[in-house]
Each structure stands twice: as structure tokens, then as C-alpha cells.
Amino acid sequence: MNAIEKVGEYASLMYRTITKPDRWSIFWKQYVNEVKKQGIDSLWIVVIISTFIGAVITIQMVLNTENPLLPTYSTGLATRDTLLLEFSSSIMCLILAGKVGSNIASEIGTMRITEQIDALDIMGVNSANYLILPKITAFMTIIPCLVLVSMFVGIIGGYCVGIFTDIITVHDYEVGIQYAFIPFYVTYSVIKGIVFAFIISSVSSYYGYTVKGGALEVGKSSTDAVVNSSVLILLFNVMLTKLLLT
């Protein structure tokens, strides 16, 4: 199947997905379940990675910008902007594409090969809407929280470097993270997160929903979902940066 056919198939699936649910009560039940599965269960990985990356960025900034002409607060400022502008949205979503994307693709793919999706269709249920819409809406609504948590704990990670080592003083770091703060950077990051969440959940759902064959193909679809979501995230990152920051 060529790329154009796949795009057409994806668009057709999204057309079937983004419609009014058959039963709102069932939709909300699934939505809450998906928020827990995709959001709350991803919190620990977001916290761990963001804390350590925040600390590492701070250390690297100090070690690689040892220039007397640079003000002492520049490390805090660079750490903050790196976290706010790229890490907490783009890099975090690339990581979540691996966790959430593979989970979605394998879950829906397994339902496809065990005829559970056929069973839904035979019952007269819009299976695409029933299975995919709660996943997309849940991930798009929980992602701003994950992005904000990532920003916060990333900055705390850098702060810990100041507290527990003598690489940078806490005062210099504090001044740096407050210096020339542009609130729009947070909005920009959240917007990117929402777009990336749509890409991850919809592309992964597409690969799971259209799987044919057995367990081997489910594994392959899961890999394809992660790879293609990641490529699209990188592509849209460039486009959104150009659109929102220039």
C-alpha cells in the first residue's frame, strides 16, 4: 500500500472516529479510563525523566559555557528555556510516543486480530468512534498537565544541582530561571503538546485498527506506530515553531 493510500485510509478512519458517540455515558466512562491509562500512568516516567534531564542540562550548561563574559545567571536561563521550549513538549512527546503509542496500537491491534472489532461492527456499533475517540480526547486533554509537570520538575531537577553540588549556586540558578521570562513559551509548549498528542493517539490507533494477520503483525504495527508518530512529531515541531515563534 503506498503512502497516498495510507493517508486516505487514515483520513477515512478519522472521519468515522470524530463523530458524536452512540452513548455519551459509555464515552465518558471510557474517557476517564483512558485519562488514567495514558495520563496518570505516564506521570511517573515524565517525573523521573524530566528531573534527571533538568539536572543534566544544568550541569552541561555550566561545564560548556565557562566564559567570564557570560553572566552567572545564564545557566538558569538556558536551562529554563530549553525545558520550556523543547524538552517538555517535543522530547517528552517523543518519549510518550513510545509508551502511549505502542500501548494504543497493540491494544487495538489485538482487538482486531481476535475479532473483537468485528464483533462491535456486527452489533452496529461504530467501532472507530467507540474505540479511538476516547483515546484521542483523553490524551489531548491530559497532555497539558503532563507538559506543565515536566516543566516544573525539570526546573526542580536543575535546582537540586544547586542544592546538592557546588557546580552552581542556588542564587544564580534562581535569578536565571526568573530572568527575562516570556509566559508565551508555556502556551507555545502546551499547544505543541496538544498537537503531538493528537498525532500519537490517532496515528497509533490507525496502525492498530488496520492490522491484518496475527501476533507478529500486531508487534510490527506497534513499531510502525511509534516510528511514524515520532517522524510526524519532528515534522510538526518545525512547522509549529515557525508558525508560533517567528
Added chain:
Amino acid sequence: MIEVQNAIKTFDGNQVLKNVSAIFEAGKTNLIIGQSGSGKTVLMKSIVGIHRIDSGHILYDGRDITIMKRKQLNQLRREIGMLFQGSALFDSMTVLENVRFPLDMFSDETEDEKDRRARFCLERVELSHAVDLYPSEISGGMQKRAAIARAIVLNPKYLFCDEPNSGLDPKTSLLIDKLIQDITHEFNITTIINTHDMNSVMEIGENIIFINKGEKAWQGNSNEIYNTGCQPLEDFIFASELFKKIKHVHSSNK
């Protein structure tokens, strides 16, 4: 009653259904039999509407599904129950939740009424003791029975069973066959069973359609099957020594 008229279906240039016409009667167990790759699964999936046939008509009590739009087809599907080869129960739901699911989606009854109806269907298939178990916690035979309960919970007019006995021991197979036949008679359902289990053919075959290389080669019932004059069917049914002996005994008794 379901009527198939001149159904043709082609996959990648290979004609899988060749002008098949058949009538499946209400209140009877209608069996589609044939060798693996003969086209019987394609025929059943075409009747259900999973595959769209290239030409011909499929009529559900006069309603032609080949010209229906998706919305109309979804409406019709609410009158259909289907038992899949692998049961296709939802892994994340308990047995009771699985059976309740069609009611939750389409019924305006109260929660209590839905619960009562689901429990009644589970009682009918003798699974009252397994309501809170998940599909992975019950045996293959119990999964099939739970799937039957889910298929009949909305009082369907049409019931489809794809290889209902696959993976089951002979005793459980017999129980499932009997259950399907009883439900068919009890609720006057048009039941279509896709099988290559000869025990089922002999036990519950009230209307049998034999598909050979994509064509309908024979139609009759389990009493007529011993002397069909159709060589491919004889080769298919009396392939094993056991069935050869049964045929011999049947002929001697005559």
C-alpha cells in the same frame, strides 16, 4: 428469512464466490459447509455485510443490504447476533459486562432491567456462576456460551455462528450445537452456522448448503446427506473411516 441471490465476490482477481444463490429459513439451523478455502467464510461475512459483494443481492426479509448505507446497515445489525470462532469477548469486561454491552449501547431500559435481561441470558446458557469472571478466567466452552448469551441478549432475528465448535471437545461441541438449535427454535431465529464439523452436520443440520470451490454444489438436510449423488460432498463428508462406516450402516438399514 435470508435470501442470497447470485452473489459474486472477487479478491485480487480470484473469484471466491461464483454466482451463489441460497435461502436460509427462519426457525431452522441453516448450515454452510465446505472444505477450507471453499468460500464459506467469505459467504457468511458477505451475508453479514463485513464484505461487500461485487454483484448480486442479499435480502433480510426483503431488505437488500447491498444497497444500504452505513447507517441503515448499522440499524439492521441491531437485529443480528453473531458468535465468532474465537468467541470475541471483550477482554477488559467481565462475563456479565460482555453480555450487558449490547443493552448498554442500544437499549433504553433501566439499569435493573438491563441487568435482569443479561442475567436471564446467562442463566439460559448455564453461566450464572461465572458472571463476575473475565474471559481469560473461563474455559473455551464457557467463552462460547458467554458469546451466545451476548449474541441473543437483544432478541436478534438473525443469528450467525462462525465455526462454533472449533477448539472444543466433542462433548462440549454437542452442548453448544444443542444450545444453538434450542435457541433457534425457541425464539424463531434465522440461524446460519458456518462449520466443517461433521457431528454438527449430522446433529443439527436442518438446512445444509455445501459450498465447493466458490459454488453452491448441494442443498438439503442431514437425512438426505447419505445419498446426495454429489461426489465432492461425498468426498468431503465421508473422508474419515468413521463416517464411511456410518454411511455403510445407514445403507444396510435401508
